[in-house]
Amino acid sequence: MIEVWTWPTPNGHKVHIALEELGLPYKVVPVNIGKGAQFEPAFLAITPNHRIPAIVDPDGPGGKPIQLFESGTILIYLAEKAGRLIPADAHARYICLQWVMFQMGGIGPMFGQFGHFNNYAAEKIPYAIERYGNEVKRLHRVLDKRLGEAEWLAGEEYSIADIITYPWLRFPERRNIVLADYPNVARWYAAIDARPAVRRGVAVLSENQRQGTMNDAEREVLFGKAQFAAR
Numbered sequence: 001m002i003e004v005w006t007w008p009t010p011n012g013h014k015v016h017i018a019l020e021e022l023g024l025p026y027k028v029v030p031v032n033i034g035k036g037a038q039f040e041p042a043f044l045a046i047t048p049n050h051r052i053p054a055i056v057d058p059d060g061p062g063g064k065p066i067q068l069f070e071s072g073t074i075l076i077y078l079a080e081k082a083g084r085l086i087p088a089d090a091h092a093r094y095i096c097l098q099w100v101m102f103q104m105g106g107i108g109p110m111f112g113q114f115g116h117f118n119n120y121a122a123e124k125i126p127y128a129i130e131r132y133g134n135e136v137k138r139l140h141r142v143l144d145k146r147l148g149e150a151e152w153l154a155g156e157e158y159s160i161a162d163i164i165t166y167p168w169l170r171f172p173e174r175r176n177i178v179l180a181d182y183p184n185v186a187r188w189y190a191a192i193d194a195r196p197a198v199r200r201g202v203a204v205l206s207e208n209q210r211q212g213t214m215n216d217a218e219r220e221v222l223f224g225k226a227q228f229a230a231r
Ligand SMILES: N[C@@H](CCC(=O)N[C@@H](CS)C(=O)NCC(=O)O)C(=O)O
Pocket: 009, 010, 011, 012, 033, 038, 050, 051, 052, 053, 069, 070, 071, 072, 108, 221, 222, 227
């Protein structure tokens, strides 16, 4: 059975949703990133980057075990393993992968930096908040344009491109975003949000989801010395 080393964050939810959609059996291994579990040797043996999510599949390609980190790779791997949620047609497949990369290289890092400077940084730096806030809005506009010309990000089929993007658009008020200002995104978001597998995916470990502000101990683990120690 696939082991998912994870925590209830947008990057973790991508994998939970994909596994639920694909109906692949999995076992959750919680990695409490607020308490520093990402720095423990068992997790570092799977990912040198000490970030969730990571998976261990004892039945990987050719029947050999495989360990993977980076949520984009994990979603491509799971979709290919199940033969679903990634278009079979070569043209549609590249379009799908293009939007997967757009999430990994654009939405994730930019929304993440906005969250850091707007919500978590002890010092409020107006330039950083404005720069990443502008990027958040720009990326919503790019999505809205795409979803004005196609039902799903990859085109006609719901795919891992939608699954990888959706968790980052949850709680738009935290990014000063009103989803109704992006009507195509709002239509697409509502359709994904209503899917039973998506509901099950975001429920994984949800009892551990942080409510409200980050405490000092978590801040120290995530942004202090432990984070940047050589390993
Ligand atoms: N590019 C990575 C990003 C993973 C990532 O940033 N994970 C966060 C949670 S969403 C994490 O593990 N943070 C722990 C830390 O910063 O120490 C991916 O998509 O898998």
